[in-house]
Amino acid sequence: MRTARFLALAAVLAFTAPAMAGDYKVGALTIKSPWSRPAMAGMNGVGFMTIVNTGAKPVKLVSAESPLAGKVEIHRSAMANGVMTMRRQDDGVIIPAGGATSFAPGGYHLMLMGLKKPLTQGQKAPVTLVFDNGRRAAVELTVQIAAPQATQGSAGGHAHH
């Protein structure tokens, strides 16, 4: 019996089964539900997503680009002495083999420095993710108020006026 292999396959299927619209596949990586928040021109925008790696090797996100921003940095927020701070992740962020890394409020995020245009709700903001294996993933951040639902839900991200 190849139990180990079966379990590995099951894990992969569990990760990839809910392939919703708004997910992007590049090689062994799936970028799930990339999103951003409304922001004014001249301010910094954010980028959140979950990156799943079904490959046998870790992959590192080394940089990101967007035509909407002067530059894009990879940041990590953390609480220090009761104050939320964020640091640039100049060494990149690892997506472990057979694992996933979340970019989410309070943790890793992309920071779109110096927006050239406002980000408004419902808009799609193009961002290209650059990985250390040479892969590039062109994704669109959906601009919304709240994080997308982890499961498929019709009301995900919908804000009432």
Ligand SMILES: [Cu+2]
């Ligand atoms: Cu930041």
